Structure formats: C-alpha cells, structure tokens
Amino acid sequence: MISRETAEHYVWGGNCDGWLLVQAAELSVIHERMPPDRQEVRHYHQQSRQFFFVLQGSLTLEVEGATHELRRHEGYEVAPLQAHQALNRSDAFVEFLVISQPRTQGDRILAP
Template identity: 50%
Template sequence: MDHRISGIDTAEHYTWGGVCDGWHLLKDPTLSVIQERVPPGASETSHFHSQARQFFYVLSGTATMEFEHEAVTFAAGQGLHVPPGTRHRFANRSDADVVFLVISSPTTAGDRTNLPDAAAPSHPEAK
C-alpha cells in the first residue's frame, strides 16, 4: 500500500486551456483527486462523463458550474456534486483565481464527451 503524502509540490502537473493548472494528487483508475487553478475569465468546454461521478470543492475563490439550463455559483468551503451523464462546464466568472479539488470516481480519463462549445478550451482529461 502506498502511504506517500501528495501535494502540488510533488504531484504530476499539467496545464490546459493555455492558462489553467492541474495537479494529480491521486491518480488511480477507481478514484482521481486533482487540484486545479483557473484564472479569471477561463472556462472549459461543455461536456459530460458517462461513468464518472464528480465532486468539485472550492478551496479559494468563487466558481460557476454551468449546466444545460442553469448556472450554480459556489465559493470557498462549498462543494458541488455532478452525477454521471450530466452536461456541465466549470467557469471562473470572478476577478480572482479559483483553486479547487475535483474528485472523480472512477477516473475521467477516456470517459469524457465534449459538446459543441467554440468559446472555451478543452480539458486534458478529454483523452
């Protein structure tokens, strides 16, 4: 069993959308924990996951999750569940960085369908 401590200083880092950062704190086929930083005005492409259930928990800043017919804004200390099959898009409509955890079970790798959305960059988990 692996009992190593994980943090952004030691975790695998990636960038997406040219301006957003992510760190794989736990990268397992059954459970993924990623810390991300999204600067003001940035967002991802609308998409859904067929299998993965996700929970987004904001560490700092204010996030907006856009769904098919509504948008939900949540701030530091608050989280939001996104069930499998739910069309969604994470966005930062504020004037400060949003730092958050996204916890997915199982991992979203290979389980992402992007939807038409020319305005926002894709996320690397689209692969």
C-alpha cells in the same frame, strides 16, 4: 504523502493548472487553478461521477443549464451523463478540487 508542490503538474486550456493528487483506476483527485475569465469546454461523462470543491475564490458551475455559484468551502456533485462546465467569472484566481469516481480518462464527451 502528496502535495501540490510534489504532485505531477499539467497545463490545460492554455493557462489553467492541474495537479494530480490521486490517479487510481477507480478514483481521481485533481487540484485545479483557473485564472479569471477562463472556462472549460462543456462536456459530460458516461461513467464518472464528479465532485467539485472550492478551496479559494469563486467558481461558477453550469450543470444541465442551471448555474451554481460556489464559494470557498462549497461543493457540488455532478452525476454521470450530466452536461457541465466550470467557469471563472470572477476577477481573481479560483482553486478547487475535482474528485472523480471512476477517473475520467477516456470518459469525456463534448456536449452540444
């Protein structure tokens, strides 16, 4: 059994949190927490397919130039090679799952 309290924790982007719920070669499940006015670097994956699912708050997901506003219990699938970026444009923390198949380690390429 695993939970946010027992999972391996890491910090990214200075003050965003990630908890590694599943880290297998073919599957990754990460619970992420992003404060207001934060964003990740725009990038894409050559092999990994990802699914973003909002647990709490509101997440802006930019995919190939189109903006998607995801609210609690809404998700969006990002295919390999699609440039994307997760942003928190709200005034509250957002928590979401990022499910990747296969996992993204070594598969992240910065997008122009």
